[in-house]
Amino acid sequence: MRYNDPSPLETPVLTRRFRLPNSQSIDTYLASDGYKGFERAIGMTQDEIIGEVKTSILRGRGGAGFPTGMKWGFVPRTSPKPKYIVVNADESEPGTCKDRLLMEFDPHQLIEGVLIAGLAVGAQQGYIYIRGEFRYLIGVMDKAIDEAYAKGYLGDNILGRGVKFNLATHSGAGAYECGEESALLESLEGKRGNPRIRPPFPAVAGAYQCPTILNNVETFCAVPSIILNGGKWFADLGSPKNGGTRLFCLSGHVNKPGVYELPMGFNLMRMINEVGGGIRGGKKLKAVVPGGSSCPILKADECDLAMDYDTVAAAKSMLGSGGVVVLDEDTCMVKFALRIMRFYAHESCGWCIPCREGTTWLKKLLTRFHEGQGQRSDIVMIGDLSKNMLGRTFCPLGDAAAMPTIAIVEKFRDEFEAHLDGKPCPYEHINAFSKSGLAA
Amino acid sequence: MTFSPELEAQFEKFLAKYPADKKRSAVIPMLVYAQDETHAITQEVIEEVAKRCGVTPLQVDEVVGFYSMLHKKPQGTYHVQVCTNISCLIVGGEEIWNQACHKLGIGHKQTTADGRISLEEVECMGACSWAPAVQVNYDFYHFVTPSQLDKLLDGLSAGKKPDEIAGVKRASC
Numbered sequence: 218m219r220y221n222d223p224s225p226l227e228t229p230v231l232t233r234r235f236r237l238p239n240s241q242s243i244d245t246y247l248a249s250d251g252y253k254g255f256e257r258a259i260g261m262t263q264d265e266i267i268g269e270v271k272t273s274i275l276r277g278r279g280g281a282g283f284p285t286g287m288k289w290g291f292v293p294r295t296s297p298k299p300k301y302i303v304v305n306a307d308e309s310e311p312g313t314c315k316d317r318l319l320m321e322f323d324p325h326q327l328i329e330g331v332l333i334a335g336l337a338v339g340a341q342q343g344y345i346y347i348r349g350e351f352r353y354l355i356g357v358m359d360k361a362i363d364e365a366y367a368k369g370y371l372g373d374n375i376l377g378r379g380v381k382f383n384l385a386t387h388s389g390a391g392a393y394e395c396g397e398e399s400a401l402l403e404s405l406e407g408k409r410g411n412p413r414i415r416p417p418f419p420a421v422a423g424a425y426q427c428p429t430i431l432n433n434v435e436t437f438c439a440v441p442s443i444i445l446n447g448g449k450w451f452a453d454l455g456s457p458k459n460g461g462t463r464l465f466c467l468s469g470h471v472n473k474p475g476v477y478e479l480p481m482g483f484n485l486m487r488m489i490n491e492v493g494g495g496i497r498g499g500k501k502l503k504a505v506v507p508g509g510s511s512c513p514i515l516k517a518d519e520c521d522l523a524m525d526y527d528t529v530a531a532a533k534s535m536l537g538s539g540g541v542v543v544l545d546e547d548t549c550m551v552k553f554a555l556r557i558m559r560f561y562a563h564e565s566c567g568w569c570i571p572c573r574e575g576t577t578w579l580k581k582l583l584t585r586f587h588e589g590q591g592q593r594s595d596i597v598m599i600g601d602l603s604k605n606m607l608g609r610t611f612c613p614l615g616d617a618a619a620m621p622t623i624a625i626v627e628k629f630r631d632e633f634e635a636h637l638d639g640k641p642c643p644y645e646h647i648n649a650f651s652k653s654g655l656a657a
Numbered sequence: 658m659t660f661s662p663e664l665e666a667q668f669e670k671f672l673a674k675y676p677a678d679k680k681r682s683a684v685i686p687m688l689v690y691a692q693d694e695t696h697a698i699t700q701e702v703i704e705e706v707a708k709r710c711g712v713t714p715l716q717v718d719e720v721v722g723f724y725s726m727l728h729k730k731p732q733g734t735y736h737v738q739v740c741t742n743i744s745c746l747i748v749g750g751e752e753i754w755n756q757a758c759h760k761l762g763i764g765h766k767q768t769t770a771d772g773r774i775s776l777e778e779v780e781c782m783g784a785c786s787w788a789p790a791v792q793v794n795y796d797f798y799h800f801v802t803p804s805q806l807d808k809l810l811d812g813l814s815a816g817k818k819p820d821e822i823a824g825v826k827r828a829s830c
Contacts, residue, residue: 221786313783385674391724391726393781406681407683407720466786468788469747510742542744548747556742560742560781651749652747657803
């Protein structure tokens with residue numbers, strides 16, 4: 218990465234061009250196998266392209282981990298409607314900062330991935346939905362798109378091969394909810410970002426009610442290498458049923474926070490100690506958020522595990538979006554749970570009552586608790602309220618708020634009890650900045 | 658109302674991106690870019706965007722109410738956004754936020770009397786591995802320390818542009 222030193226343990230596939238001079242330019246891209254996957258895909262049938270993506274066992278990098286090839290296979294290719302490719306670049310899951318780098322340092326890799334997806338389902342138009350706060354990335358992507366048009370990789374007759382594809386960026390305006398696929402589509406259509414009921418899924422009725430492939434930035438960025446080197450090559454980089462590498466965003470109390478591209482199935486303790494340089498200040502590990510704020514927290518003794526979708530799911534959490542937040546022994550878990558809930562209460566779109574009311578009341582309960590005004594019965598109520606949100610909303614935001622809360626209450630009940638009876642927070646005297654590793 | 662020729666050109670580009678009968682898609686990008694120029698979403702802006710996108714002013718207004726970056730009150734020339742979400746929180750985001758409030762004597766979504774600086778405590782801005790993080794307008798600042806924040810706010814208060822402030826470097830390219 219250019220924002221942090223690389224680790225010798227990395228397997229650079231999606232990030233392999235990041236350190237090349239002018240890595241954003243199409244000339245650099247073309248000089249390093251750029252657009253070769255797309256050129257190969259032009260000579261393949263749609264079934265062959267989708268088959269190769271299926272073989273790669275690429276699973277959605279936005280968080281859900283759904284097999285990408287299967288998702289593409291759901292698009293009704295014979296439908297007379299236009300088809301769309303939509304890139305979810307609304308990166309906003311707390312703990313996650315990878316898509317930003319993929320766009321900043323190798324924008325053409327994303328464009329090429331989108332082009333191949335277009336060939337796979339017969340789409341001729343794509344949109345990159347970029348969160349509004351990433352304005353500079355809209356500039357980076359627009360420039361790359363202009364270069365691709367100028368060199369004939371986008372347009373009405375690409376490379377003179379009779380392929381048509383047009384691509385444009387689209388700015389969001391600040392809403393975590395729009396990272397959810399159906400809310401993103403509503404937003405793309407110029408509306409409030411409320412989720413849609415499914416089915417129908419976007420593959421059948423997405424943008425403008427037309428068949429749509431909607432994937433995360435990182436998912437599309439993996440596709441050119443898959444087509445160029447073969448699905449099996451990509452699958453073999455990872456662990457069983459989890460193809461390839463992924464970008465892990467290491468943050469929190471490690472000596473070397475940063476974004477690192479590691480094979481799927483990389484051990485979490487090795488990630489913390491060998492890639493991240495261990496816990497700062499010789500402190501002990503307390504817990505890890507394995508894949509962004511919505512994932513149930515893992516206690517230190519649960520962290521010796523392979524970071525792939527299935528292993529983390531077996532540990533009752535999720536690999537999520539790759540945001541690995543590392544917490545040392547001096548972190549207040551009540552405050553941590555409160556901050557997560559404040560976030561979800563702020564970002565709940567209000568469409569579904571269990572989420573809107575649940576997050577609001579949980580925020581109030583957790584605030585009261587952290588201020589030392591909590592009652593013993595509140596501990597049970599926090600868990601119960603969270604459980605009553607699960608599965609009762611149109612989109613996963615309600616679950617995303619409930620799951621980490623349930624896990625924190627169950628695994629760190631002693632910390633909640635330590636806040637009872639008006640006792641001050643045991644960690645109140647600690648200045649968090651002192652744990653940043655930075656000189657004041 | 659009249660916009661700058663640059664913004665007009667930008668609007669034309671936006672409208673050309675979407676199918677001819679789907680101009681409503683341009684509503685949000687237009688609002689974000691218009692606000693950069695007008696500093697707030699006024700009723701006039703709403704009506705103008707509605708007219709250009711072929712929707713009712715109410716359909717634009719309901720969007721303004723939904724998205725956190727759109728606002729009807731003008732912000733400061735420099736909108737300082739401090740992230741206090743989890744990755745920033747545990748390495749000092751809250752301390753940075755409190756320091757900013759204390760130093761400027763304003764709070765969340767408030768603006769200094771001279772209109773130069775406004776403050777907002779924001780949710781995750783995607784800079785988790787380089788926390789604590791601050792955004793000034795659209796520019797990112799990574800690994801922000803209390804002394805850097807002091808320099809940044811002192812410089813902005815004294816009328817300097819962010820790039821003219823010594824010892825504070827923006828992260829994005």
